Amino acid sequence: MQYAVLCYDREDVVSAWSKDEDDAVMARLGVVQEKLAAQGRIGPVARLLPTTAAATVRKGAEPLILDGPFAETKEQLLGFYIIDCEDLEAAVAVAKDLAQASGSAGAYELRPIGYFKDWKAAE
Amino acid sequence: MTDPTWIQAALVAARPRAVGALLRYFRELDLAEEAFQDACLKALQSWPVKGPPRDPAAWLIFVGRNAGVDGLRRRGKQTALPDEAVLSDLDDVETPMAERLDGADYRDDVLRLLFVCCHPDLPATQQIALALRIVSGLSVRRIAKAFLVGEAAMEQRITRAKARVAAAGLPFETPGPIERAERLGVVLAMVYLVFNEGYSAPGGPDADADDRAGLTGEAIRLGRLLLRLFPAEPEVMGLTSLMLLQHARAGARFAEDGAVILLDDQDRSRWDRTAIAEGLALMDKALRHLRPGPYQVQAAIAALHARAASAEVTDWAGIERLYETLEIMQPSPVVSLNRAVAVMKARGPDEALAMIEPLADRLGGYFYFFGLKGTLLSQLGRAREARAAFDQAIALADTPAQAAHIRDQIDGLRAAGP
Numbered sequence: 311m312q313y314a315v316l317c318y319d320r321e322d323v324v325s326a327w328s329k330d331e332d333d334a335v336m337a338r339l340g341v342v343q344e345k346l347a348a349q350g351r352i353g354p355v356a357r358l359l360p361t362t363a364a365a366t367v368r369k370g371a372e373p374l375i376l377d378g379p380f381a382e383t384k385e386q387l388l389g390f391y392i393i394d395c396e397d398l399e400a401a402v403a404v405a406k407d408l409a410q411a412s413g414s415a416g417a418y419e420l421r422p423i424g425y426f427k428d429w430k431a432a433e
Numbered sequence: 434m435t436d437p438t439w440i441q442a443a444l445v446a447a448r449p450r451a452v453g454a455l456l457r458y459f460r461e462l463d464l465a466e467e468a469f470q471d472a473c474l475k476a477l478q479s480w481p482v483k484g485p486p487r488d489p490a491a492w493l494i495f496v497g498r499n500a501g502v503d504g505l506r507r508r509g510k511q512t513a514l515p516d517e518a519v520l521s522d523l524d525d526v527e528t529p530m531a532e533r534l535d536g537a538d539y540r541d542d543v544l545r546l547l548f549v550c551c552h553p554d555l556p557a558t559q560q561i562a563l564a565l566r567i568v569s570g571l572s573v574r575r576i577a578k579a580f581l582v583g584e585a586a587m588e589q590r591i592t593r594a595k596a597r598v599a600a601a602g603l604p605f606e607t608p609g610p611i612e613r614a615e616r617l618g619v620v621l622a623m624v625y626l627v628f629n630e631g632y633s634a635p636g637g638p639d640a641d642a643d644d645r646a647g648l649t650g651e652a653i654r655l656g657r658l659l660l661r662l663f664p665a666e667p668e669v670m671g672l673t674s675l676m677l678l679q680h681a682r683a684g685a686r687f688a689e690d691g692a693v694i695l696l697d698d699q700d701r702s703r704w705d706r707t708a709i710a711e712g713l714a715l716m717d718k719a720l721r722h723l724r725p726g727p728y729q730v731q732a733a734i735a736a737l738h739a740r741a742a743s744a745e746v747t748d749w750a751g752i753e754r755l756y757e758t759l760e761i762m763q764p765s766p767v768v769s770l771n772r773a774v775a776v777m778k779a780r781g782p783d784e785a786l787a788m789i790e791p792l793a794d795r796l797g798g799y800f801y802f803f804g805l806k807g808t809l810l811s812q813l814g815r816a817r818e819a820r821a822a823f824d825q826a827i828a829l830a831d832t833p834a835q836a837a838h839i840r841d842q843i844d845g846l847r848a849a850g851p
Contacts, residue, residue, distance in 0.1 A: 320443070320446065320489075322446035322447075322657075322658070322661070323439065323442045323443045323446045323489075324442070325446075325654060325657060326442040326443075326445040326446040326654065327438065327442050328647075329650075331438050331442070359707070359710060359711045359714065360657060360711065361661075362657050362660040362661060362664070362673070362715070363711050363714040363715055363718070365718055375721070376665075377664045377665045377670075377718060378661075378664040378665075384487060384488055413436040413438060413439060414436075414439050415439050415443070415485050
């Protein structure tokens, strides 16, 4: 099974980290990623730019384009990992590793992936 | 799980909303600040044990408000009883906080707080100092370092600024749409001042890490804060985009010894691509609104530089057109001078020199005017006049790096001369 690990946190808090703090967190998360990569269990990893740079297209007869993220929430989707896991328990173990490495509050949402195609890799 | 770094960042992030709300309750900057400090101390005791609240700002406002009321009562015992009117807003302490604070309240609280800090009675340096102290929560020591003055002098400057703001009367009525737009305009100008204070600081070996005590980063954070409060304002997007695009070049602007590296000579691989991507994305969003303004135009100029893979392929004709637009929106001899640089690049020094000559009266005390004049004259082979212009530039230089840069130009004249 493939899982998407969706990273949620308070964007205003994360962006208040100093560059050194940010670098340190990314380095710690990098260690977890390398471990998974060595096992061939990790796919694309993305860190998203702030939601203030986002736009939303609302579906409809005449699609509506809005400034900002899809939903005004306290915790925003800041990035994601695609990982291979036997089962939910294994995915939870990965998320726990990431949680420990990040040291941040927030949450990881584990979403099993139904369909996945990497167009870039297929080129 | 919640490590000290996260808590510290959460307190910093919640500060504008929390202090803004506390200012609405207590109607006094000092009291609001003290109440927030008390709440932060309680947070540092409580959050590591109980875990962080879902909404740190709401928690801090609630706890800060109670602490502030206690403080007023204590003060009341020692001195006179507090004016009942001061506390008139406190009868709703029991109403559920989260619900009330999710709405437009935050927006007006934060806007008021920022607006109070850039009161028109205050000189620009006091506006910046007050905003950095009150809104960003920087220590007086750090602000003093950024302004290259002593801590006591900065403390005094901030105290004076607060007194002046208090004497002028704080704007507590909920602003109407026009008033809100006006306040936003004043606040954007102040944020840009904070940015420029950091951006124009002399570079050097530690400039990268130091970044004038992080002022450019603070300004960008304020820009993002305003974007969250006013998500559909193209000028807020423009200003934040502008700051991100300028800041992206920070790592390439100075040599190891602090010497200035001009745009043409910068190592573009050292530009921060993530900041550029965010800046360009904001620019794209702003353009969709078809409501141009000076910040958007300046961001568009910075975007043309950011998009150029090398100095040679820069779209100088496009930059000239944008400066022309800016000249119409915001007529200023400095804008005209910048347009002349684009003209020089696009069409040569003759035309550019003719453009700047009428500016001599108004820019007679401006370093960059004589720097550009010298460059243009030297390109035209008029070395003696170029030398005179460069000498005037050196006399007006603010930093050793500026003077050193002009001396290099003079050396270049000698090398090229007969």
